[in-house]
Amino acid sequence: MSLLDRRTVLKAGGAAAAVTLTGCKAKEDAAGATSPPQLTSSMTSSSGSPASSAASASESAPTLTAAPNWNSFARSLKGRLYLPASSGYAAAHQLFNPRWDSVRPAAVVKAADAADVQKAINFARANKLVLVPKSGGHSYVGASTIANGMQVDVGAIRGMSYSNGILTVGAGARLYDVHAFLDRYGRSLPTGTCPTVGVAGLTLGGGMGIHTRTYGLTCDRVVSMGVFTADGRSHNVSATSDPELFWALRGGGGGNLGVVTTFRFATIPATKLGFFRLTWPESQAAAVVRGWQKFAQSAPTTSWGNLHIDAKSNGTLSIHVLGVSTTGNASAAAAQLESFVGAKASARTITVKSHMEAVKYLGGGTTSPRTGFLAGSDVLKGPMDAATITALLGAVKAAARAKTPASAILDPLGGQAAKQPAGGSSWPWRSALGVVQWYSSAQGTTAQTFIANGHRAVRAASAGAYVNYLEAGRAVTSYYGASSAKLAATKKKYDPTNFFHTPYTFA
Numbered sequence: 001m002s003l004l005d006r007r008t009v010l011k012a013g014g015a016a017a018a019v020t021l022t023g024c025k026a027k028e029d030a031a032g033a034t035s036p037p038q039l040t041s042s043m044t045s046s047s048g049s050p051a052s053s054a055a056s057a058s059e060s061a062p063t064l065t066a067a068p069n070w071n072s073f074a075r076s077l078k079g080r081l082y083l084p085a086s087s088g089y090a091a092a093h094q095l096f097n098p099r100w101d102s103v104r105p106a107a108v109v110k111a112a113d114a115a116d117v118q119k120a121i122n123f124a125r126a127n128k129l130v131l132v133p134k135s136g137g138h139s140y141v142g143a144s145t146i147a148n149g150m151q152v153d154v155g156a157i158r159g160m161s162y163s164n165g166i167l168t169v170g171a172g173a174r175l176y177d178v179h180a181f182l183d184r185y186g187r188s189l190p191t192g193t194c195p196t197v198g199v200a201g202l203t204l205g206g207g208m209g210i211h212t213r214t215y216g217l218t219c220d221r222v223v224s225m226g227v228f229t230a231d232g233r234s235h236n237v238s239a240t241s242d243p244e245l246f247w248a249l250r251g252g253g254g255g256n257l258g259v260v261t262t263f264r265f266a267t268i269p270a271t272k273l274g275f276f277r278l279t280w281p282e283s284q285a286a287a288v289v290r291g292w293q294k295f296a297q298s299a300p301t302t303s304w305g306n307l308h309i310d311a312k313s314n315g316t317l318s319i320h321v322l323g324v325s326t327t328g329n330a331s332a333a334a335a336q337l338e339s340f341v342g343a344k345a346s347a348r349t350i351t352v353k354s355h356m357e358a359v360k361y362l363g364g365g366t367t368s369p370r371t372g373f374l375a376g377s378d379v380l381k382g383p384m385d386a387a388t389i390t391a392l393l394g395a396v397k398a399a400a401r402a403k404t405p406a407s408a409i410l411d412p413l414g415g416q417a418a419k420q421p422a423g424g425s426s427w428p429w430r431s432a433l434g435v436v437q438w439y440s441s442a443q444g445t446t447a448q449t450f451i452a453n454g455h456r457a458v459r460a461a462s463a464g465a466y467v468n469y470l471e472a473g474r475a476v477t478s479y480y481g482a483s484s485a486k487l488a489a490t491k492k493k494y495d496p497t498n499f500f501h502t503p504y505t506f507a
Helices: 070-076 114-126 175-183 199-205 243-249 282-298 330-341 355-363 386-401 445-457 477-494
Strands: 080-082 107-110 131-134 150-153 160-163 166-170 222-228 234-238 259-266 273-280 303-311 317-325 347-353 374-380 406-412 434-440 462-464
Touching: 070 080, 070 114, 114 131, 114 150, 114 222, 114 259, 131 259, 160 175, 166 175, 175 199, 175 355, 199 259, 222 243, 234 243, 243 477, 273 282, 273 330, 273 355, 282 303, 282 317, 282 330, 282 386, 282 406, 303 330, 303 386, 317 330, 317 386, 330 347, 347 355, 374 445, 386 406, 386 445, 406 445, 434 445, 462 477
Parallel strands: 107 150, 131 150
Antiparallel strands: 080 107, 160 166, 166 259, 222 234, 222 259, 273 317, 273 347, 303 317, 303 406, 374 434, 374 462, 406 434
16 A cells, blocks of 8 residues: 555565555555645545644744745745755655656745744745645655645654654654554554555555554544644644544545644554465456455454456466465465355465564565556445456456556455544545555556556446545545535635645545
8 A cells, every 4th residue: 555545566475566455656645745636615635744733823924925935935944945946856846656757846845844834835825826745755646746836745754753552753754664663662553565655645545554454544543633724823633623624634635634744643563464375367366356355344354365466468367365364373364265265276375474574575675666657446335246347357358468567456444444433534435345456557548548447347336436546537526425525514614715726626
């Protein structure tokens, strides 16, 4: 994955092709501190990475000059400044997806601490530069980079500490490192699974994963955040301190209202997990989708399973569900799903894994290579009818016949994710059935055609889209639903000049 910003590449269970789970390209998830569609003065979402109260807000922005004084700015930083002529610039501005390598920021700040983030905001504001934060850099639309603007990479702000059930973590931490650290204490977090996704972007956009139904979204576990707003001021936001900003940052997406540099999370137990993988022949595809929908509605909150409909190069479909039981009883969860489908799986595996075994299994290891892809999403407001299921399967089948590598991955919601956490959150899809992720590693128009076909197929059942799976050209309102008006008001309060903005502005 949540995440996935924002899919999670899943190389688990001997799948014929790489299997996607929840959020490996979630905007971080994009996904670390990556920017979502921006909500302009009409609406903007949260920021891109957590901020710390360490740097003083009294540090005023420099006076506007005719041209940026890069040398003076570089000397003020504890971290490093990369300009286009600098050695190392090419690697410094890269994101996870090579599609965005041609985007050339005017400068890249590798922030060493929260003070560097504050200085970057003040410098960018004074010099009329657009600033975007980057953590994991998995943003589907490349929102954690900007042509001719300033990219602030918080990847070095990744320190972690744990006490009394609370994890304090820097915005630059990656998911694998977070899980490995918490495992020492027998604790975990509900997250997506891609190991290189940044915790910041995933959290700010929501954060879906295998624990979503049992413990809620990643953003639901946030107790407080340190964030720098457009005026360079430091805020320690929580349910009782800047509650509107706290609400907006939990699910509104990254890079809209500030740059977060630290998070405090309420952790969950790191228990053993039961896994099941069930495969059916293509002839059972419609029955599997119907059964999965019943599972998403009726299964215990301790059961989770995502449905993969993959286009195979021989023109056929691969249909399987990868599921988890947080009680460890995967056999019972698998049997319930089969009963909803009305047919036994043609192949099945049942395993039990420890916390870190599960992390590595789901993420395909401890890291992930840079990967080119195109993706999008639809939020299912409820069960799809027969015609919509037929159309969904037809969209993937058309890709298979065209030999386009493509997948529709359906992740369930419900359970704890349907409940608002303490302090509330701007994530708008609490009542939804699940999320469809459209994913293709093809290049050019073939991938675009598949995703457009997918959107058309499920239009009748779609409530909108998941902000960690941003798509170029899609209406920003489709990501925020009923939260749009309150996000707009929060934007006007905390960023009245629309300092944080990208091509994905809310109109």
